[in-house]
Amino acid sequence: MGNQPGYKASKDQLLNRLHRVEGQVRGVTRMVDEERYCIDVLTQIHAAQAALDQIALGLLDDHVHNCVERAAPGERPEKSDELVAAVGRLLKR
């Protein structure tokens, strides 16, 4: 358990992380409003992006374990295709 990869998350953990990202984005809004130094704002945006990436990985992990693995054999290829297409969108942003 102790060495689970960091992206594995229960629903509650995902929700906690999302609340934290909401706070980070509000923080960015405040920094822009206060005309803080661009580079500091960029650092904060980067933190929000990295947190969203982890959340996205957690959802992918959930999808592959709960949708792809457990799908009826005949539905699995379609679930797999959806997964790869989703990864393609994430890579291209």
Next chain:
Amino acid sequence: MGNQPGYKASKDQLLNRLHRVEGQVRGVTRMVDEERYCIDVLTQIHAAQAALDQIALGLLDDHVHNCVERAAPGERPEKSDELVAAVGRLLKR
């Protein structure tokens, strides 16, 4: 004006975009809470990430035009270094 690149933004435009991102992230939270289909949640996360990327580019644009270009010549190299380091962080997420 009409053919400005999409990332150029006034402070008001940046704030509007950030408010929209806040709404997108809250939407993701809601979708996770309602246990919506992972792939749909990922699409929504991707939209928030793409919006944050545009905002980050708008801030970089501001930094290079207002901090690098207008810095005293002796301070310009440092401002430039900060810019490249910030891009490096964004690329690595």
Next chain:
Amino acid sequence: MGNQPGYKASKDQLLNRLHRVEGQVRGVTRMVDEERYCIDVLTQIHAAQAALDQIALGLLDDHVHNCVERAAPGERPEKSDELVAAVGRLLKR
């Protein structure tokens, strides 16, 4: 067939794409050697990166369809974990 997503690729197609990327990287080397304008070199690097992303998606697609789907049920979770970890590395670059 006609509307396969662009990343799906046979072994021969993957090899062709990789040969093209090899040519693109040699092109970048030549441009740096000839001290061509940085921005033009960056455009060429970007083309090589985009091609590598497509190749990576093709391999992920192959992995999910041929390793995850067809694994014995008891081995599937491990194959899935490998997949998500690989996506995590690609996202972080």
Next chain:
Amino acid sequence: MGNQPGYKASKDQLLNRLHRVEGQVRGVTRMVDEERYCIDVLTQIHAAQAALDQIALGLLDDHVHNCVERAAPGERPEKSDELVAAVGRLLKR
């Protein structure tokens, strides 16, 4: 000198790194040809991508210090715009 960021590079260093990337891409081609395990091939693609990112940052660094900073004041905004547009392409891959 010792604590230069890793992306700063002379022309010779850039050329060396590019030769290494050429070797990495040839390695990927060989692995695909030998039908090596997808996940191992992905790890190798990731290494090539990360190396190209560092090279791209080195070129951006060169551009901002040598083109933006040293441009005649009237030409600087255009050089800056080129830089931000190039970053935008890299982020979107």
